[in-house]
Amino acid sequence: MPDGTQVGRPASSAFVTLPNVITFGRLCAVPLAFWFVISQQPVYAFFLFAAAGASDAVDGWLARRSGGGNAVGAILDPVADKALLVTMYVTLAAVNELPSWLATLVVFRDLVIVGGVLTLGILGHPVAIRPLYISKLNTALQIILVAVTLLMAGFDQARPILLSALIWAVGATTLASGAAYVWVTVRGRPT
Template sequence: MPDGTQLPRPADAGAINLPNAITFARLCAVPVAVWLVLHQDFMAAFWLFIAAGASDAIDGWLARRRGPSYVGALLDPVADKALLVTMYVALAVVHVLPDWLAILVVFRDVVIVGGVLVLYLLGQPPVMRPLLISKVNTALQLFVVAVALLLAGLGQAAPRVMTVLVWAVVVSTVASGAAYVRKAARTG
């Protein structure tokens, strides 16, 4: 699990339960959200993004009450990253967010996933505990997507606000990526 706790064995955890169904629905919302952005229906994309965020909180709360499942522990971060990364790419394609920012966000995740795979191949599977800077980075990334969708949906521009938010994401993304690389280097 991302918090470093042990996952139940696959045989111990049913794949079909309410938290996993909610997570799967969030994953299925990804292509819909991308389609909405590409068709510039930003308000609908904004509300879908907000609903996805709420579903993440709900399935997390339910999973903590019922106990973690192997499928949920794997599916939840995939759904979260799929939504976040695709929103950055889609918003860059329609020129709501800078393309270089989408590249940076995607590159950070590729570096982290690649590093985890390399460590596994070297026989040193890492314990995946999110770092504080990574949590800050994720919160900032989510906030920027929500603000960008809302402003685009309202037909408003707030260039100074967006510039500050974009640079906050840049700094936290670079710091988070560097922290994970540093942590992996110490592990290896």
């Protein structure tokens, strides 16, 4: 400034980082992915889902490269990931591309984990959730199943054995990871 004063960045600018902008874009893509599936455009939904996955890798890499991200990104990133996956499972079940029991299981597991963490926090026993190996495997299988389902629907392919195997693998790992989180949390709480 001409008078020698400096204009600082607004206080909220710390929240506006490139990784957070990318993550927010992924969150904004959720309604579009929903629309593509509901309007029977699974190929577009597949490409959007793939782009969202790529953006997750990019924003994570950028956050680590720039010093580990920030508190906003630490909350926004998993919210965007879960919003996309849960939306895809519920929507694909609604159009009969995935079984409704699986969508219910995926949603229920996430509700139990989030509800448990929130309840313990309210009761004065905050819990730090660290990803477990089974949870990482579950997430990978969930992503693969959505991608394969969208591709199969997009090209009017009959349900192959691979898709059925993935459905059961996602069901099993969803149950196992949910139980593992409950077990780790209960075991870690003082009696």
